Amino acid sequence: MKNQLVIVVDFGGQYNQLIARRVRDLNVYCEVVPYYKALDEVKNKKPIGIIFTGGPNSVYDDNAPNIDKEIFDLGIPILGLCYGMQLISKTFGAVVEKAEKKEFGKTFCIKDKDSKLIQNMKNETIVWMSHQDQVKKLPCGFDLIQHTSTCPYAAIENEEKKIYAVQYHPEVNHSQEGNKLIQSFLYDICMAKGDWTMQNFMNEQINKIKDTVKDKKVLLALSGGVDSSVCAYLLSKAIGNKLTCVFVDTGLMRKNEGDEVEQAFKNQEVNFIRVNAEKRFLSKLKSITDPEEKRKAIGEEFIRVFEDEAKKIGQVDYLAQGTIYPDVIESGLGDAKVIKSHHNVGGLPDVVDFKELIEPLRSLFKDEVRKLGLELKMPEYLVYRQPFPGPGLGIRVMGEVTKEKLEILRDADLIFREEIAKAKEDKNINQYFAVLTNNRTVGVMGDFRTYDYTLALRAVTTTDFMTADWARIPYEVLDKVSVRIVNEVEHINRIVYDITSKPPATIEWE
Numbered sequence: 083m084k085n086q087l088v089i090v091v092d093f094g095g096q097y098n099q100l101i102a103r104r105v106r107d108l109n110v111y112c113e114v115v116p117y118y119k120a121l122d123e124v125k126n127k128k129p130i131g132i133i134f135t136g137g138p139n140s141v142y143d144d145n146a147p148n149i150d151k152e153i154f155d156l157g158i159p160i161l162g163l164c165y166g167m168q169l170i171s172k173t174f175g176a177v178v179e180k181a182e183k184k185e186f187g188k189t190f191c192i193k194d195k196d197s198k199l200i201q202n203m204k205n206e207t208i209v210w211m212s213h214q215d216q217v218k219k220l221p222c223g224f225d226l227i228q229h230t231s232t233c234p235y236a237a238i239e240n241e242e243k244k245i246y247a248v249q250y251h252p253e254v255n256h257s258q259e260g261n262k263l264i265q266s267f268l269y270d271i272c273m274a275k276g277d278w279t280m281q282n283f284m285n286e287q288i289n290k291i292k293d294t295v296k297d298k299k300v301l302l303a304l305s306g307g308v309d310s311s312v313c314a315y316l317l318s319k320a321i322g323n324k325l326t327c328v329f330v331d332t333g334l335m336r337k338n339e340g341d342e343v344e345q346a347f348k349n350q351e352v353n354f355i356r357v358n359a360e361k362r363f364l365s366k367l368k369s370i371t372d373p374e375e376k377r378k379a380i381g382e383e384f385i386r387v388f389e390d391e392a393k394k395i396g397q398v399d400y401l402a403q404g405t406i407y408p409d410v411i412e413s414g415l416g417d418a419k420v421i422k423s424h425h426n427v428g429g430l431p432d433v434v435d436f437k438e439l440i441e442p443l444r445s446l447f448k449d450e451v452r453k454l455g456l457e458l459k460m461p462e463y464l465v466y467r468q469p470f471p472g473p474g475l476g477i478r479v480m481g482e483v484t485k486e487k488l489e490i491l492r493d494a495d496l497i498f499r500e501e502i503a504k505a506k507e508d509k510n511i512n513q514y515f516a517v518l519t520n521n522r523t524v525g526v527m528g529d530f531r532t533y534d535y536t537l538a539l540r541a542v543t544t545t546d547f548m549t550a551d552w553a554r555i556p557y558e559v560l561d562k563v564s565v566r567i568v569n570e571v572e573h574i575n576r577i578v579y580d581i582t583s584k585p586p587a588t589i590e591w592e
């Protein structure tokens with residue numbers, strides 16, 4: 083069964099992914115399509131509804147993004163947001179002009195007419211505005227349904243043609259009843275059935291993978307991270323032992339991590355290969371102290387190890403990757419040919435001989451990937467794993483990486499993670515780990531002088547990992563961590579807490 087589809091037409095607005103997220107959260111599948119491909123896509127895919135996004139342009143700019151009028155004659159309900167509203171208005175003969183001043187922020191919005199679109203919203207509701215241009219005259223065939231004190235046409239409709247438009251951003255949380263508007267558009271105007279559920283998605287993908295793969299072989303580079311792990315569970319459910327997962331244990335993983343990944347996969351009906359490559363990696367890292375050189379050495383060795391394993395398996399027909407939707411959107415919409423090099427194994431496709439790529443998570447957002455993981459009955463610790471860099475502890479041991487330093491770091495990091503979990507602080511913090519600095523200082527333990535390493539603790543709150551703030555961990559928790567580490571881990575006699583945000587620092591230290 084094919085899901086009902088809503089097409090989000092991308093005019094370059096900053097909230098486009100958010101609109102898609104909101105629609106999917108309401109159990110309707112949707113795809114983001116660039117405006118210049120929209121008409122063809124709509125004719126091809128026959129969506130139940132279309133949403134025009136906002137965008138940075140003015141509809142009167144030279145080369146302003148536009149769309150063929152034909153889209154309004156297909157009988158498919160359309161909702162225009164911000165730029166989308168201005169474009170619809172201009173197309174239907176209204177005047178769009180620069181407002182006296184840019185309107186940005188929350189504002190009261192007042193109902194003028196009870197329309198299907200806003201039937202579940204209060205007469206007076208708070209909405210989020212972010213625009214310079216606005217509609218100055220009602221377009222032909224449209225009625226006013228909402229206004230604000232500075233925006234005379236905040237929402238309009240042409241009920242007969244099922245075209246609706248709002249100047250504000252219902253997809254942004256600050257619009258208090260924005261979700262109700264989107265829900266009414268989907269369910270009362272587009273007559274959505276709400277058939278986008280993870281269970282449906284899972285079943286569809288399983289059938290699709292079975293049909294594609296038939297009796298051929300699939301190879302997956304498994305890092306143990308969320309995306310590749312979910313990908314492995316999904317493929318395993320679809321094709322069982324036709325899948326081979328190669329998990330390279332670099333020796334740079336956290337305490338027990340290699341065993342945990344193995345544990346999670348070895349009982350699945352897949353061929354699971356764990357390559358214990360610690361010696362290879364440590365010998366490549368010998369004497370290297372520069373962070374970039376370390377990263378490069380680790381990345382290259384990863385490819386060599388994977389290549390060696392792939393050779394043993396022989397010709398593979400398909401290489402599977404855990405590419406997800408934000409990667410697809412960011413690497414150029416609609417350009418199906420863009421192949422993302424895996425986060426942790428950059429450039430793999432170039433060195434492995436395969437015929438085709440399989441990317442079953444291509445249409446999912448990160449939290450949908452986690453939902454799918456739960457649907458596939460993956461253990462929760464794998465599903466909710468925090469991000470871990472490809473080069474692993476190699477970039478959390480400052481200076482030269484040695485087995486001894488790695489052991490010290492692993493033990494200290496485990497205590498930090500245990501105490502954070504015990505204090506239930508892991509719900510508030512997005513990433514937290516220990517770093518072994520290359521600094522040694524004098525201390526005193528019992529009656530003895532010590533001269534040992536300084537350990538740094540790093541914990542951040544962030545949504546996108548591009549910017550981050552240091553986490554305000556309660557002093558008592560930090561105290562417990564500190565006492566336990568100096569008592570239980572040899573060669574650490576001092577602990578510091580990193581209180582820099584990103585920027586100017588980065589999350590990792592190297």
Ligand code: XMP
Nearest residue numbers: 425426469470471472473547584588589590
């Ligand atoms: P930075 O240190 O750049 O880290 O602030 C941002 C986020 O990215 C993770 N990170 C990596 N992830 N391969 C990865 O897969 C890498 O080489 C890498 N380096 C940093 C880091 O853990 C944080 O979540």
